[in-house]
Amino acid sequence: MTEHTSTTTQLPELQLDGISKSYGDNLAVRSITASIPAHKVSVIVGPSGCGKSTLLRIISGLDEPTEGTVTFEGNPVHGVPEGLAMVFQDYSRSLYPWLRVDKNVAFPLSKLPAAERDARVAEAIEAVGLKGREKLYPWQMSGGMQQRVAIARALASQPKLLLMDEPYASVDAQTRADLEDLLLKIQRKLGITVLIVTHDIDESVYLADHIIVLSTPPSVVAETIDVDLAHPRDHFSTKTHPRFVEIRGHVTQLLRHTELTGGAA
Amino acid sequence: MASAAPSVPAATSASTAAPARRKRRGTLSRPARIGLRLIVPILILLAWYALSQSEAGGLFVPTPLNAFVRAGEMFLSPDPSQLFLGQATYHDFIPSVSRALAGLALAIVIGVGLGIVLGLSPLLTALFQPLIHLGRSLPSPALLGVFFFLFGIGDAPKIFLITFSVVWPILFNTIDGVKSVGETRAQAAAIFRIPAHLVLGKIVLPGAGPKIFAGIRTAMAMSLILMIISELQKSENGLGYLLISTQRQFDYAGFWAVLIVLAALGVVMNFIFLLIERRVLAWHRGATAQHD
Numbered sequence A: 001m002t003e004h005t006s007t008t009t010q011l012p013e014l015q016l017d018g019i020s021k022s023y024g025d026n027l028a029v030r031s032i033t034a035s036i037p038a039h040k041v042s043v044i045v046g047p048s049g050c051g052k053s054t055l056l057r058i059i060s061g062l063d064e065p066t067e068g069t070v071t072f073e074g075n076p077v078h079g080v081p082e083g084l085a086m087v088f089q090d091y092s093r094s095l096y097p098w099l100r101v102d103k104n105v106a107f108p109l110s111k112l113p114a115a116e117r118d119a120r121v122a123e124a125i126e127a128v129g130l131k132g133r134e135k136l137y138p139w140q141m142s143g144g145m146q147q148r149v150a151i152a153r154a155l156a157s158q159p160k161l162l163l164m165d166e167p168y169a170s171v172d173a174q175t176r177a178d179l180e181d182l183l184l185k186i187q188r189k190l191g192i193t194v195l196i197v198t199h200d201i202d203e204s205v206y207l208a209d210h211i212i213v214l215s216t217p218p219s220v221v222a223e224t225i226d227v228d229l230a231h232p233r234d235h236f237s238t239k240t241h242p243r244f245v246e247i248r249g250h251v252t253q254l255l256r257h258t259e260l261t262g263g264a265a
Numbered sequence B: 001m002a003s004a005a006p007s008v009p010a011a012t013s014a015s016t017a018a019p020a021r022r023k024r025r026g027t028l029s030r031p032a033r034i035g036l037r038l039i040v041p042i043l044i045l046l047a048w049y050a051l052s053q054s055e056a057g058g059l060f061v062p063t064p065l066n067a068f069v070r071a072g073e074m075f076l077s078p079d080p081s082q083l084f085l086g087q088a089t090y091h092d093f094i095p096s097v098s099r100a101l102a103g104l105a106l107a108i109v110i111g112v113g114l115g116i117v118l119g120l121s122p123l124l125t126a127l128f129q130p131l132i133h134l135g136r137s138l139p140s141p142a143l144l145g146v147f148f149f150l151f152g153i154g155d156a157p158k159i160f161l162i163t164f165s166v167v168w169p170i171l172f173n174t175i176d177g178v179k180s181v182g183e184t185r186a187q188a189a190a191i192f193r194i195p196a197h198l199v200l201g202k203i204v205l206p207g208a209g210p211k212i213f214a215g216i217r218t219a220m221a222m223s224l225i226l227m228i229i230s231e232l233q234k235s236e237n238g239l240g241y242l243l244i245s246t247q248r249q250f251d252y253a254g255f256w257a258v259l260i261v262l263a264a265l266g267v268v269m270n271f272i273f274l275l276i277e278r279r280v281l282a283w284h285r286g287a288t289a290q291h292d
Helices: A002-007 A052-059 A101-109 A114-127 A143-156 A173-190 A201-207 A242-261 B007-025 B030-053 B064-075 B087-120 B122-137 B140-151 B156-180 B183-191 B196-230 B239-248 B252-280 B282-291
Strands: A012-023 A026-037 A041-045 A067-072 A084-087 A161-165 A193-198 A210-214 A221-226
Touching (some): A026 A052, A026 A067, A026 A193, A026 A221, A052 A067, A052 A193, A101 A114, A143 A173, A173 A201, A193 A201, A201 A242, A210 A242, B064 B087, B064 B252, B087 B156, B087 B196, B087 B239, B122 B156, B140 B196, B183 B196, B196 B239, B196 B252, B239 B252, B252 B282
Parallel strands (some): A041 A193, A041 A210, A084 A161, A161 A193
Antiparallel strands (some): A012 A067
């Protein structure tokens, strides 16, 4: 199975075909078609309220699209598929305050034998740099550390696809930069497919191998961009690189353009 | 794992809680604090004594000393074979408290069970909301006759009356608590494909825990009231029965002795409840202290 996937790395891990979602008469996203390549970081960026979170809920199987299909590893998504994990924006609401850090991380692994579970938890906690804090409660930690716990919990389930919904919108700038680098490091090490939703243009270009720019609602894909910036990236040299500045300018222009034209193609 | 568990939070909670406590009470020394707390009880005892000496009250109100001595005679004994407990303890106190606790336990099981089912389903909540409001607003002591009619005369009608009366705050609070667990936590559970029994036991129940405990606390106070009311009629024992029978025999010292025992019972039950709550909801005290 693993050999099979290695020969098909060029195939998209995740395929969106004509996804539309409406709530009553209100069309949130319209006919979204996009490919999320395997073992890469893809970022969906768009203005606030453009239905990014709706799209992520549909991709994760938490919600069904009104039209269109989501295909994950070749299978249509109905309900949350195996091999998918998610990090929510609101860490204080997604973690369980009555469980200590290690129990929070271990929680999704209830079906595993205890020894393997403990090993995975230790590994995930170490990967996010929280070793020694396993016995704290989430509310005894800063926001950035809580989001690390949420990332560790997602990693412990060893996902093939990691979804992140505005993961760093609730932390301060310095923490945000640290967590962005942490994510890139982990992704390079594990080779998992990551799909991030954000409204932050800088963040999208810095993290992405692949950007999907959405327009204002009813949202359509305005453009997809391949980001060819070298790895490993860092906040000084990458962000001052002419190519970074160029892509960032392009995305900014796209978003401004869609806002001016109201997203109508 | 378990042995290492308490060490870290214990250290942090001690270091964060201690200065806060000192700051709040820092202006008063310990003896002064105890002295202040004693002022009101002493005033009450003085007023009680004054009433017992007055012309109007003297007939019905014994002196505090007499009442306490009588309470000792009734509820305690010098006999080791009786475990130093008096006749009234065996004949009235224990049956009363057992019925109150049985009624409360049944109400907790029904209230929490039903509350979780209703809280998880907006449809069922909407369907049963009017019924719950109706049941809550019925003055349940008025139903005592109905319960005697339905369940005969032994312990059953009394226990069921207590259950019926105190189940409402538990039910309401559980529904509320389940709803307060939040969509994001439910989504996180769905994303990680947590099996349903774990969602119930490890997410819904602990998440609703603080509210459930608040409901149980109200229910516990109510269960003592209902315990007395249920024993005022058709009873052969119990503290409520004792209140009536001492009055009928003009044993006013005995009547006041029962009141003293009732007050002590309320205080002790509340204390035990707080101990349990502190253990079970330790995380919640820490989490709320953090955010306040």
